[in-house]
Amino acid sequence: MIEALEASGTTEPLDRTFKQAAERWIEDKGRPTLITRQLELHVYPAWGERKLIEIKRADVRDLIRGLEGEVLPNRVLASLKSVFTHAVKQDWLEHSPADHVDKPKAEAARERVLAMDEIARVWRAAGLLGYPAGPWARVLMLTGQRRSEVAGMRWADVDLDAGTWTLTASHTKAKRAVLVPLPAAALAIIRDLPR
Template sequence: MLTDTKIAAIKPPEKGQQEHPDHKVTGLRLRVGAGGAKTWTLRRRVREKVLNRKLGTYPAMKLAAARIAAEKLIEALERDGSGAGIDRTFRAAAEAWIEAKKRPDGIRRQLEMHVLPEWGERKLGDIKRAEVRELIQGLEGEVLPNRVLATIKTIFGYAISQDWLEASPADRIEPPNKEKARDRVLAMGEVARVWNAATLLGYPVGPWVQMLILTAQRRSEVAGMRWVDLDLDAATWTITASDTKAKRAHLVPLSPTAVEIIKAMPVVGDYVFSTTARGPIRGFAKSKRLLDQWLESKGSGLTEPWRFHDLRRSAATHMVRLGIPELVVSRVLNHRVQGVTGQVYALHSYAPEKRHALDAWAAEVDQAVNGVRGGNVVSIGRK
């Protein structure tokens, strides 16, 4: 009978491979090659076929772990005849659920933004309850964590209905308590500290944070900024209706500072801020942790907790303080426009006023960062 001691003592054959069966789990074998590699496999007859499946390598997978993996695969083989469910990734399960249930594009975007970067290639059975809780706790906002948790639970439930999974790691995880409406506004000194810490992060997270500050747009909208939507000669950024929370196209005038930052970006794909050249920047919670670490390392951490969305609220609050009418600030933020005329012509209406507001805000950031008034260009590299 195999033991870890006996396995460690097995010498490789001079040529070819040798198999050492486990007498506790029928079909589990340790395959030892001439080069010394030791591989766990399961050989099992399923209906009319004999399947051979690799489970892992020794010593990374010890005997006890190999037996557990073999028993799980045997159960899967008995359920569906192929064991495909045991290897199915969260991404594959999510795609199958979206297709089967005809879920809207918004659900797909929610998963792509908040879940798939963490779990996309993870096997369904490998995701633990603690990881579900950690992911949900890392999301910001009053509604988003609850919605993402509901989506995750539904996907795991669908996987169970298809015999890809026995139990859901999201079961009995309660939705986060509804938070009180946030009113956190960063003082200009705090804005400057966040700006300087972002400079230290480098591309793409650092410039992305600085654009959050300067444009006052939502984090997902800035993350999804595409080169095709920019007109740097006219200093404008058009967010298409499909990319805004409000489902309305939105024209964002760009201050000279914002244009300077964008022109300094490498072009690595369709998106201005990207780590893969295939999609926009992801993992906001991780980016926030990195930013806070830089703030702490420089001894300039913020005394009160803050979130990325607070940058948007702070920009709006300070624009009002600078004398910008609330109606104009509302247009900058792309809040709901009342009336048919306002909705139809919302894209270009108030464009000069919005430009003035964002230019004034950039000048205020300039003064906070560099301590000089009189321009609206912030030196990107200065701290």
């Protein structure tokens, strides 16, 4: 969509909307659908068609303050900062209105670990779910990798003979490649998946 607008010459940097900037950032960075959904639910209704240059720091603060929960406001703020920084790099903005906006809430570290009986219940429940959620949940439990990493697993990254899964740098939070040894149970689940 953005390429078509640029090719037609109808969208000058001063006319760009927040949604256009966000879509460009998502397109350029290949961001996961979770962030797209987050923007659709919490940002586009307020700012989707608003011009980038009209959004001020106070608007960012107000939007973030209006979000509920311990984690969501921080995640949305992080996405906003990324979108605005990308817009600055594209010369669509002089500066980011999200600069110097602090996280509204400190997040408590997650330290909860499932007890053995809970693990067994989750395992059984995953078996009832069927494809794709059931195998995904079981591979998640067996590998200990992040949800987004398991959800983004590609056949090209799995070596069934060696029993390994290569997480490419573009698919990890740390932005570096990781070789994950796959336990026999995970390999069995992966082998049974449709290609």
